[in-house]
Amino acid sequence: MTRMRRVAVVGAGMTKFVRRALETPKELAWLATKAALDSAAMTLDQIGCVVHGTAPDAFDGLHMKGEYLSDGSGGWKKPYLRCYVGGGTGVYAIAQGWFHVASGLFDTAIVVCEEKMSSCQPHPQAAFLTIFDNFTEQALKPNLLWIFALEQNRYMATYGITNEEIARVSVKNKRNALGHPAAQLGAELTVKEVLNSEIMAWPVHRLMVSPTSDGAAAVILAAEDIAKKVTDKPVWIQGVGWCLDTTYWTNRDLCYPEYVEKAAWMAYKMAGIREPRKEINIAEPYDPFAYKELHHLEGLQLAPKGQAPKLLADGVFDRDGDLPVTPSGGLLGVGNPIAAAGTMKICELFWQLRGEAGQRQVPGKPERGVAQAWGDLMQVGTVVVMGTKPV
């Protein structure tokens, strides 16, 4: 097979993540689109196609939400596609944009992810009831906190992990977010404060849960020849992977996310990575709940099964540690406008790998990072590997 066409990220932008934005969903999408275009000094005329990502239509209260958001995302009289894998969308959309360009059909693409959860009144948690099976689950009135409490419990019981160890994720990420200008919930906290916060569904405490947010994020992708003209610091997409597990989540052992492992190896194989722990300098795993960051680091092969909490306690995942994890502040700190949160992680890798992350910058000139998102019924893993060198 001939070598794959090289694709780079050449621009990134995002809105502030907030609890209740005054902008319409369309305006949020446009603010991120414009910020990304401006960062690359490009105009919409130079963009070949638009890839949009956004999670349930129910949040924004719109049917065919992708169509509504199309012009806000720059998809006017242009090829436009809205892709979708629940919470995994924000990182998956980059894979989608990657193959739009890698296929040779387009030379440039803008990937825009948006979510406005505050339209859902009084709280978007109610909309989540409709993600469950109509017959076997909805009648039980489940919500996300309950099922994640189940998963966290299983993870803790299997490997003998304590809630103190998990609370450290909240402390680290919310602290990291203090350096992020778009962050909603940056804070200086202690483990004790996290564990003293209200119990939402045991063992999940309020400060271990990401907020509901409004926001949008966007990146611009370009084929090699164009990327080199647009910027002297392109960040290359080295690998993409995604994997969807069975609908029947109740039949899975929740202690370990196999689908994340499969998605990760798909991306690593493409990037030529054999030993992820040694070859990756920064990780941005999906952290909607504190334990998920640890769970996902194990799925990403960046920690042995059940060992991520120990590495965290040892400071390995701190911003100046051996493997900085979620230097952005993540969903716990920056906020969680579902699809936009995943793309925020891609933006973070772009800024970190270019050395433009300001006070969040990890030391040591990182060369390669991995971003991951997750979603559906604890079911889908999406992974993108980015680096300063093309593969």
Added chain:
Amino acid sequence: MEPRVAILGVGAVPAQPATPGVSYKEMMFQAAQRAYADAGIEFNEVESFVTCAEDLNEGLSIFDEYTPDQLGAVQKPMHTLTQDGLHGIADAVMQIRSGLVETVVVEAHSKYSNILTPDWILDYAVDPLWNRPLGFSAHALAGLEMNAFLHDTGITADEVGHVAAKNRTNALRNPLAAYPSRTVPEDVGRSSYAFYPIREIEWARPADGCVVLVLGSEDRTRGTRSQPVWVRGVGFANDSPTVESRDWVRAEYARISARMAYRQAGIRQPEREIHLFEVDDTYAYKELQHLVALGLYPRPGEAGRAAASGATKPNGETPVNVSGGSLGGGMTLEAAGLYRVAELVAQLRGQAGPRQLSRVKTALAQSWRGVPTTSGAVVILSSE
């Protein structure tokens, strides 16, 4: 288009007004079994899966959760597009051409009969700030657009009536069609208005159904038992979703999609180089508007005269919607484009039975996502 991509297998369940006996998962399973058998592959040979669906039509949020098991896609790369099945084909073609995978499955279905309040749901697709408070049905937009289209092109309502009669009659020969009926243009004039000037008979009625396709790279076609049909070009585009700023006469989304697909396929004279068109006809006038956008009629008024003269009938010089289209086959939500592709594949393989046209070597399918959208796609297929 290099490297080349082919459709290896098609599986479709017949569209029907209602399907109380099967769930959407069972329909998907049936269509997938047929597609994999047609392609001569096992489900575990497929490397990536694409489904096309909208949450609110399915009655579930994050609908992609419910897609993998019945297609054999567990723990495989799989994602959903909230767009027509033809967008799904474009997606699959891009995945294969990028070199990432060699075999991709595309699925789309309609379980419209499950939707208890379709008009209420459609209302949520209308702009919430400027348009929804006016309290009109989104279908009225089609009436307004038909008026603008007739006024600008000089096409008459009678000429549009020929489209409805042709497509419903064509469907009599298509076992996948839900609403076949022997219809003459005079019947159209007797039908009452739905949204002026669109008559009931000119508005495609909803149906349930499911289509699954298997696409593969050129390497993948070697040694298979299937009869490949080549994808020569794919195109997709949106015009403005905002009703105040879109083009009401020209279907810009179809024109831009077609231009993209023609460029890939190297087609300069579509009216001569393409032998069969299966285009969106959710409302009868849309067939004419889309044919104009595809570049078949430099003077748009000719589209109406062609319909009235029978030039777009199966035995005419430019056959359009031999399958019966959506007017005869039923409006099947995101699956609409894939039913058109199923027809093209049957025709290009010479398996269309009583509908079989002679000398069909290149054919085109075009889709539109219905009101209030301006989202469309084009796929060009060839037997060579």
